[in-house]
Amino acid sequence: MYQHYSDALYGIISRILKRQEDAEEVLQVVFLKIWNNIDSYSETKATLFTWMAQIARNAAIDRSRLKSFEMDNNTRSFEMSESELKTDAGISGIDIHTLIKDMPVKYRLLIDKMFLQGYTQQEISDEMEIPLGTVKTRLREAISQLRDQLKDEKHLLYMLFIM
Amino acid sequence: MDLKTYIESGILELYVLGQLSPEEEKEVQDMQAKHIEIQREIHEISLSLEKYAQLNAIKAPAQLADRIFENLPSKSSGTTSSVNNTVVTPTKTGLSWNTLTTFFALLSILGFSMYFIQKTDHNSAIQKYESDKKACDSISQQQQQLFAIINQINDPYNKIIDMTPTAGYAGISVYLHYNVVNKKNFLQLVNLPEITSDQAFQLWSLKDGADPMPLDVFVDNNKIIEVAFVDNTATYAITIEPKGGSKSPTLERLIGTMGVI
Numbered sequence: 001m002y003q004h005y006s007d008a009l010y011g012i013i014s015r016i017l018k019r020q021e022d023a024e025e026v027l028q029v030v031f032l033k034i035w036n037n038i039d040s041y042s043e044t045k046a047t048l049f050t051w052m053a054q055i056a057r058n059a060a061i062d063r064s065r066l067k068s069f070e071m072d073n074n075t076r077s078f079e080m081s082e083s084e085l086k087t088d089a090g091i092s093g094i095d096i097h098t099l100i101k102d103m104p105v106k107y108r109l110l111i112d113k114m115f116l117q118g119y120t121q122q123e124i125s126d127e128m129e130i131p132l133g134t135v136k137t138r139l140r141e142a143i144s145q146l147r148d149q150l151k152d153e154k155h156l157l158y159m160l161f162i163m
Numbered sequence: 164m165d166l167k168t169y170i171e172s173g174i175l176e177l178y179v180l181g182q183l184s185p186e187e188e189k190e191v192q193d194m195q196a197k198h199i200e201i202q203r204e205i206h207e208i209s210l211s212l213e214k215y216a217q218l219n220a221i222k223a224p225a226q227l228a229d230r231i232f233e234n235l236p237s238k239s240s241g242t243t244s245s246v247n248n249t250v251v252t253p254t255k256t257g258l259s260w261n262t263l264t265t266f267f268a269l270l271s272i273l274g275f276s277m278y279f280i281q282k283t284d285h286n287s288a289i290q291k292y293e294s295d296k297k298a299c300d301s302i303s304q305q306q307q308q309l310f311a312i313i314n315q316i317n318d319p320y321n322k323i324i325d326m327t328p329t330a331g332y333a334g335i336s337v338y339l340h341y342n343v344v345n346k347k348n349f350l351q352l353v354n355l356p357e358i359t360s361d362q363a364f365q366l367w368s369l370k371d372g373a374d375p376m377p378l379d380v381f382v383d384n385n386k387i388i389e390v391a392f393v394d395n396t397a398t399y400a401i402t403i404e405p406k407g408g409s410k411s412p413t414l415e416r417l418i419g420t421m422g423v424i
Contacts (some may be wrong), residue, residue, distance in 0.1 A: 002263055007220035008213070014221050024227050033230045038268050043276040044283075045192055046179070047209040052182040052218060098206045114180055115212055116219060120168060121182060139180075140173035 002031065009056045015116045016060035017067075030056045047063065057118035103149055107142035113138060119158050169194065169252045170204050179208045196283060312349060312387050320344040326401070328419040333354060339399060339421040340387075348392045348399075355384045356418065359402055367412050369420075370391040375400070380408035398422045 014023045031057050041051050088101060110128070113119040125132040177183050178191045195202045278365055326337040342380040358378060366378040368391075379397075380391040403416040 002261070004348075006223045006228070008216040010223040011216060011219045013223040015219075020224075025222060027223060027227060028231050028234060028339075032235060036422060037269050039275060041272060041275065043272055044196070044279055044280050047206065047213065049216070050179055050181075050209045050214040054386075057181070060274050095215050111212075112219075113384065115215065117247070119299070121177075136173035136177060139176045140171060143176050143208055143211060146215060147207060150214055 001010050001036075006031075008049070009052060012053060012056045012116050013060045015112070016057070016064055017116060022063060022067070024055075026060050029063075035058065053115075059147075061118045076083060084113075085119050103142075107138075107145050110138060110142045111146060166198060166381055170201065173282075174266055175201065175205050176208055177203060179212060204340060291295045311389065315340050315342060315347055315349050318342055318345065322423075324421045326419040326421050329417050335418055337401065337419065337421075339381045339423070341421075342392075342421050343423075346394070348390045349387055350390050351387045352384050356403070358382070359407045362403055363406050363408060364406045364418070365402055365412070366390050367400045367402065368396040369398040369400055370395055375412050377408060377410055377412075380404070397424050 006027065008025050010023065013026050013030070017023045017026060030052070032039075034052055037055075042047065045051075046054075105130075110124065113124060113127075119127070121132060122136040124130070124135050130138060173189060174187070178188060183191065191201075191205075193285060211394055293388070320342050322341045323342075324339040324341055326335070326339065328335045333352070336358055337355065338351040338353065340349040340351060342348070350366070363380045363382050365380045367379055368376040368377075376393060378393065379388075381390075383390060398420050399419070400412065400420045401418045402412045402414070403418065
C-alpha cells in the first residue's frame with residue numbers, strides 16, 4: 001500500500017505544505033492515521049484512494065493552519081501559481097500537460113486547488129472570483145473534461161502505471 | 164429531481180472531495196445504495212481523480228518509508244522486532260511484512276464491507292416492514308368502511324330512497340340508504356353537479372314546524388358516505404353552499420329532497 005500510494009499522497013501534501021520537513025512529517029501522520037483507522041474505511045462509501053486522499057488533505061491543512069497560527073498569520077498561503085503549475089512535472093518525468101493537453105487551464109487550476117490543495121468552495125469562489133453557486137457546476141465540468149482526457153490517454157497512462 | 168440532473172449537479176464530485184455536510188453526505192450514500200448509476204458515477208470520478216493524483220505524484224524521500232514503518236504501532240503482538248529492514252527492501256522469499264499488511268488490510272476491508280452490507284439489508288427490511296404495515300392498516304380501515312356500507316345495504320330494515328331533484332338539477336342522482344332501526348344514513352352519490360373549489364354540498368334535516376337543521380358538508384362524488392341520522396326527520400335535502408357549509412340553506416341552490424316519512 002505504501003509503495004503504491006505514498007508518492008501520490010506526498011504529492012497532495014507537498015502542494016499544501018511547501019516546506020519539505022513539514023510535508024514529510026505529515027506523510028508519517030497520514031500513514032499512522034490510515035493504519036489506525038483502516039477498520040472504519042468502508043468500500044461501499046468511497047474508493048480506498050479517495051479515503052486516503054481525504055485524510056492526507058485534512059492532515060496537511062490542519063498542519064498549515066497550525067503553522068500560520070504560530071506565525072500569527074491566519075490566512076493559509078497558497079503558493080502554487082499558474083506559471084508554477086505550467087512547469088510542474090509529475091514523478092514520472094512525463095510532463096502531465098502533454099497528457100491532459102486539451103484541458104483549459106481554468107479547469108486544471110480548479111481541480112488542483114480543490115483536489116490537491118483542499119480549497120473549500122468558498123475559498124475557490126473568493127480567489128477565482130466566481131459565484132459560490134457556480135463552483136459546483138464548474139467542478140463538474142472540470143472533472144468531466146479530465147475524465148475525457150484520461151480516456152483518450154489510456155494507453156499512455158497504462159505505460160505510466162507499469163513504470 | 165431525476166437521476167441525470169442529480170448526477171450533473173456536481174454534488175457527486177463534492178462528495179468525492181469530501182466537501183459535503185454530513186447530511187448531504189448521508190443523502191449521497193443513500194442514493195448510491197439505491198442507484199447503480201450513481202455508484203458507477205462516483206466510482207468513475209474517484210478513479211479519474213486517483214489517476215490525476217498519480218500523475219501529480221511527488222517522490223517521497225526514500226528514508227521516509229523507514230521512519231514511517233518504525234513509528235507504526237504493531238497491530239498484533241510480537242511481530243515487529245525485525246520489521247524495519249523487510250519493509251523497505253521486501254525479501255523475495257516467503258511472505259514479506261508488506262504483503263502481510265496488505266493482506267490483513269484487505270481482510271478487514273472485506274469484513275467491514277460484509278458487515279455494512281448486512282446492516283443495510285437489515286435496515287431496508289425494517290423499512291419495508293414499516294411501509295407494508297402502514298399499507299395494511301390503511302387497507303383494513305378501508306375494508307371496515309366498506310363492510311359498514313355492505314351491512315347497511317343488506318340490513319332488512321334498510322330503505323333506499325331516490326332523491327327527487329329540483330327543476331334546475333334534472334339528471335342529478337343520489338340515493339339515501341336509510342335505516343330507522345339502527346339509526347344510520349348513507350348517501351350514495353351517483354351523479355352530483357359540478358361545483359367550484361369554494362363551494363360544497365350540504366345535507367339538511369327538515370321537520371314540520373322547525374328550521375332546517377344543518378348536517379354533513381361534503382365535496383365527494385361517485386362515492387358512498389355515511390351521514391348524520393336525525394330522529395323524526397321528515398325530509399332530507401341537499402343544497403350547494405359556500406365551502407364550510409351554512410347555518411341556513413340557500414334555497415336557490417337546492418339540488419333535491421329525499422322524503423323519509
